[in-house]
Amino acid sequence: NAGVTQTPKFRILKIGQSMTLQCTQDMNHNYMYWYRQDPGMGLKLIYYSVGAGITDKGEVPNGYNVSRSTTEDFPLRLELAAPSQTSVYFCASRLWGFAEAFFGQGTRLTVV
Amino acid sequence: GIQVEQSPPDLILQEGANSTLRCNFSDSVNNLQWFHQNPWGQLINLFYIPSGTKQNGRLSATTVATERYSLLYISSSQTTDSGVYFCAVEETSGSRLTFGEGTQLTVNP
Numbered sequence: 001n002a003g004v005t006q007t008p009k010f011r012i013l014k015i016g017q018s019m020t021l022q023c024t025q026d027m028n029h030n031y032m033y034w035y036r037q038d039p040g041m042g043l044k045l046i047y048y049s050v051g052a053g054i055t056d057k058g059e060v061p062n063g064y065n066v067s068r069s070t071t072e073d074f075p076l077r078l079e080l081a082a083p084s085q086t087s088v089y090f091c092a093s094r095l096w097g098f099a100e101a102f103f104g105q106g107t108r109l110t111v112v
Numbered sequence: 113g114i115q116v117e118q119s120p121p122d123l124i125l126q127e128g129a130n131s132t133l134r135c136n137f138s139d140s141v142n143n144l145q146w147f148h149q150n151p152w153g154q155l156i157n158l159f160y161i162p163s164g165t166k167q168n169g170r171l172s173a174t175t176v177a178t179e180r181y182s183l184l185y186i187s188s189s190q191t192t193d194s195g196v197y198f199c200a201v202e203e204t205s206g207s208r209l210t211f212g213e214g215t216q217l218t219v220n221p
Contacts, residue, residue, distance in 0.1 A: 033209060042198065042213040050207050058208060059113075088153060092209070100145055100160035101200070101209055106153055 002026050006091050006104035013081040013111045021076040021107050023091030030096040032074040034058075034066065036087040037106075043090060049074055050096070081111045114139045114203040118212035125189050125219050133184040133215045135199030143202035143209065144175050146184050150195045158184070158197075189219045 007022045025032065030051050035043040035058075045058030049068040063085060065077040074093075078085060088108050094101040115138040125131055135144075146158040159166050159173040161182065166173055170189075175182040186193055196214040203210070 031207060035211075043200075043211040045208055045210065048208060056207075090155065094209075098142060098162065100143075100157055102157065103147075103155040106155075108153075 004091055004093050004102050004104035006089075006107050008107060009105065010108045011110070013078075013109065015081060015083065015111060017081050018077070018079050019081065019109075021078075021089055021091075021109070023074045023076070023104060024072050025074075025091075025093040025102075026072065027093060027095075027102070028071060029093035029102075030071070031094050031101075032068065033092040033101070034064075034074070034076045035090045035092065036060065036085075037090060038087050046076065046089075078109075083111050085109065086111045113206075113208065114141070114201060114210050116199060116201055116210055116212035118197075118199055118215050120215060121213065122216045123218070125217070127189060127191060127219055127221050129189050129219075130185070130187045131189060131217070133186070133197050133217075135182040135184070135201075135212055137180050137182075137199075137201050139180070140204045141177065141180075141201045142204050143200075144182055145200045145209075146173055146182070147198045147200065148193075148195050149198060149214070155198070186217075189217075191219050191221055193217060194219045 033048045034046040047066040091104045163177045199212045
């Protein structure tokens with residue numbers, strides 16, 4: 001099992017550009033999450049999904065979109081990149097119920 | 113939503129010392145995990161512990177769900193223990209996993 005895989009690992013975007021951060025898990029987990037982590041801070045929830053076709057907003061959803069067409073994939077879309085979106089993005093997954101979450105390696109995004 | 117508070121925010125130790133990190137949460141939880149974020153940014157699962165006590169080598173954790181707190185104990189600390197320790201919880205009424213702000217641990221040789 002590869003676990004939770006995020007791509008790319010690093011990316012530099014110009015203001016106004018768009019991109020999709022990819023997240024794939026091979027553990028057949030129902031729940032998937034996207035977080036952002038600003039320097040010296042904790043992780044803030046952007047969006048989450050409890051299964052294919054079901055997504056919901058977290059604490060900081062503005063400027064982002066998600067979709068969950070399959071159990072394995074949970075891409076995060078940035079439509080109009082802004083400097084405030086410079087951050088490290090983490091994807092996580094876990095099974096329904098009493099189960100631990102597993103995290104990907106993160107994507108470091110810089111918007112200039 | 114649920115509030116998660118970690119203390120202390122920063123902790124500096126000499127190698128070999130023991131420490132206790134605390135996580136308080138404001139509501140009933142289904143899920144509580146402790147993570148270590150190493151200096152390279154990787155999040156490492158330490159414990160899944162919604163209640164009770166667990167031990168793994170020099171680390172142990174206790175969650176008292178009825179009193180809404182969890183403790184992480186690090187004994188005989190090593191420089192490789194340095195990094196940020198996060199507590200994350202899922203409240204019983206939802207599916208979100210909410211993180212505290214973390215404890216920055218520095219272990220000096």
